[in-house]
Every structure is written in structure tokens, then in C-alpha cells.
Amino acid sequence: xxxxxxxxxxxxxxxxxxxxxxxxxxxxxxxxxxxxxxxxxxxxxxxxxxxxxxxxxxxxxxxxxxxxxxxxxxxxxxxxxxxxxxxxxxxxxxxxxxxxxxxxxxxxxxxxxxxxxxxxxxxxxxxxxxxxxxxxxxxxxxxxxxxxxxxxxxxxxxxxxxxxxxxxxxxxxxxxxxxxxxxxxxxxxxxxxxxxxxxxxxxxxxxxxxxxxxxxxxxxxxxxxxxxxxxxxxxxxxxxxxxxxxxxxxxxxxxxxxxxxxxxxxxxxxxxxxxxxxxxxxxxxxxxxxxxxxxxxxx
Amino acid sequence: xxxxxxxxxxxxxxxxxxxxxxxxxxxxxxxxxxxxxxxxxxx
Numbered sequence: 001x002x003x004x005x006x007x008x009x010x011x012x013x014x015x016x017x018x019x020x021x022x023x024x025x026x027x028x029x030x031x032x033x034x035x036x037x038x039x040x041x042x043x044x045x046x047x048x049x050x051x052x053x054x055x056x057x058x059x060x061x062x063x064x065x066x067x068x069x070x071x072x073x074x075x076x077x078x079x080x081x082x083x084x085x086x087x088x089x090x091x092x093x094x095x096x097x098x099x100x101x102x103x104x105x106x107x108x109x110x111x112x113x114x115x116x117x118x119x120x121x122x123x124x125x126x127x128x129x130x131x132x133x134x135x136x137x138x139x140x141x142x143x144x145x146x147x148x149x150x151x152x153x154x155x156x157x158x159x160x161x162x163x164x165x166x167x168x169x170x171x172x173x174x175x176x177x178x179x180x181x182x183x184x185x186x187x188x189x190x191x192x193x194x195x196x197x198x199x200x201x202x203x204x205x206x207x208x209x210x211x212x213x214x215x216x217x218x219x220x221x222x223x224x225x226x227x228x229x230x231x232x233x234x235x236x237x238x239x240x241x242x243x244x245x246x247x248x249x250x251x252x253x254x255x256x257x258x259x260x261x262x263x264x265x266x267x268x269x270x271x272x273x274x275x276x277x278x279x280x281x282x283x284x285x286x287x288x289x290x291x292x293x294x295x296x297x298x299x
Numbered sequence: 300x301x302x303x304x305x306x307x308x309x310x311x312x313x314x315x316x317x318x319x320x321x322x323x324x325x326x327x328x329x330x331x332x333x334x335x336x337x338x339x340x341x342x
Binding site for chain 1: 321
């Protein structure tokens with residue numbers, strides 16, 4: 001039964017990604033109103049109380065849920081400000097961290113493969129060339145630096161009291177530039193007039209990544225995604241994982257050639273880079289790779 | 300080893316703790332309802 005369900009899920013992965021993309025960005029009314037009135041507006045959905053397990057800027061006019069990385073940075077900012085002003089700390093950050101860790105322990109980076117809207121955008125762009133150049137390991141470590149420095153340390157310790165400072169969103173995030181920056185700058189003349197050097201910097205980063213998406217699958221997930229960095233820490237201990245039967249594996253390398261993350265699957269199936277897209281299972285001729293649900297670790 | 304179950308229970312406990320003692324309106328909702336100029340690159 002589980003095998004049948006997983007086969008169906010593997011076959012429908014792109015459809016599942018598309019479905020989540022439209023569920024997460026479903027406020028078309030706000031987008032149309034924004035275009036007609038030529039005024040920047042974003043969705044006022046009450047669902048923005050909830051963080052989605054994926055990178056999706058909540059300043060996108062159509063976004064109806066909150067981005068966990070944006071919310072986490074605001075919380076770290078908030079902690080610093082409240083400590084300085086001797087106010088009571090808002091415990092809502094535990095809710096954000098709890099969501100991230102529960103998703104991680106259940107499936108590792110599975111939401112990168114199936115839910116993340118920015119991951120889906122990367123997959124779509126890469127379909128133009130279908131090339132997948134390997135990214136050196138040293139560059140893949142950047143995402144951990146981004147997580148620690150831009151998402152945690154800078155928002156926690158370096159901020160202007162009069163302003164909020166989500167440094168990852170402010171200086172790096174290409175998802176925010178693409179999903180919020182591009183539409184809002186096109187729609188609203190006043191916002192265009194406020195554009196600065198940082199806008200230019202963010203657009204340069206976005207363009208670089210858009211070019212990179214053409215030549216390397218999931219380039220942002222490989223190099224810079226702080227959400228992927230968090231969930232990668234759970235890949236080796238997650239409940240849902242992949243298993244390789246080395247007795248039946250004929251070492252044809254089809255799985256490795258088809259892996260968007262360029263993982264050496266035959267040697268390291270539990271790699272921190274694995275986004276659990278299950279593409280390896282799809283192409284394995286001997287069915288040696290299987291997904292499994294393992295609650296208790298085998299000794 | 301029951302580490303997975305322990306992490307899952309702690310995670311669920313953190314979600315409940317956050318929802319009971321945290322303020323979701325000022326902590327997440329209010330910020331998400333306003334345009335984040337930092338995300339656009341003009342903040």
C-alpha cells in the first residue's frame with residue numbers, strides 16, 4: 001500500500017508542487033486590485049498567522065501565508081528590542097522553531113522537494129535547458145553561513161532601534177526580489193522612486209541566480225537557502241528517509257545522473273543535500289532505492 | 300534510540316508553548332500584513 005502511494009506521489013511531484021504554489025499564492029484579487037489601482041498592495045489574509053514549510057515571500061501580492069525565515073528574523077529582531085527596552089519576550093518564536101523542527105524530523109528536506117514555491121520556480125526555469133552542473137562542496141557550505149550570520153546573528157545583535165532588520169530578506173533573498181520586488185516595483189511608481197543601491201544589489205543577486213538555475217538544478221537550494229540548511233540537519237535522523245539496497249544495486253549511476261542535487265547516492269543516500277524529491281527512485285532500473293518510514297533507529 | 304520521538308515531542312511542545320504564551324498577532328500577522336520594504340530591497 002505504502003509503495004503504491006509513494007509511486008503515485010513520485011509520478012505527481014510536479015503537480016503537487018504546482019498545487020502548493022497556487023495554494024500558497026492564491027490571492028489573485030489583491031494582485032488585480034493592485035494592478036488596476038497602480039498601488040502596491042499585498043494580501044491581507046488571516047492565514048498569514050501560519051508559516052508555510054517553504055520559501056515564499058509574504059510581501060508577494062498574492063501570498064496568503066507567512067515565510068518562516070522572514071518571521072524568524074523578525075522574532076530575533078523583536079527579542080533584541082524587547083531586551084533593550086526591558087519588555088517581556090514574545091514566545092511566538094517557539095511556534096516558528098517548533099514548526100521548522102517538526103517538519104524537519106518528519107521528512108528532513110522533503111518540503112524542499114514537494115512544497116517550496118521557490119524550489120518549484122527553480123525547477124521550472126531549469127526545464128529550459130535541463131542541464132545540471134555540479135556545485136563545489138565549499139559553495140554549498142555558504143547556506144550554513146547565511147543561516148547563522150544573516151538569519152540569526154545579524155537580526156539578533158545588529159539592528160537600528162527605529163527600524164526592523166531582517167538581513168537575509170534585506171540583502172540576499174532572491175525569492176523576495178522575484179515574488180515581491182518585481183511585481184511591486186512594476187505596479188507602484190512611488191516604490192520605484194524609493195529604489196536604492198540595495199535594490200540594485202538584490203536584483204544583481206536575483207539575475208545571477210536566474211542564470212544559474214538554467215545550468216544547475218536547484219542552485220539556490222544548493223548554495224544559499226537557510227531553510228534548506230535548517231532541514232538538512234534533520235536529514236540523517238528524519239522519520240521519512242531513503243534506503244539503498246546495495247545487494248541489488250548494479251551501480252549504473254542513473255540515480256546520480258538524475259539527482260537535481262548531484263548527490264553521490266550510492267555512497268551517501270542520507271546526504272544533507274538530499275531534498276527528498278524521489279527522482280532517484282523513479283529512474284532506478286532495479287528498484288534498489290526505496291523510501292521508508294522509520295520511527296525507531298535500527299541498531 | 301528514541302531521539303526522533305523526543306525531537307518530535309519537543310517540537311510539538313514548542314508549537315503549543317508558542318501559541319499559548321506568544322502573541323501571534325504582533326509576532327507574525329501584523330508584520331506579514333504590511334509590505335516588507337526590506338524584502339523588496341528598498342527598506
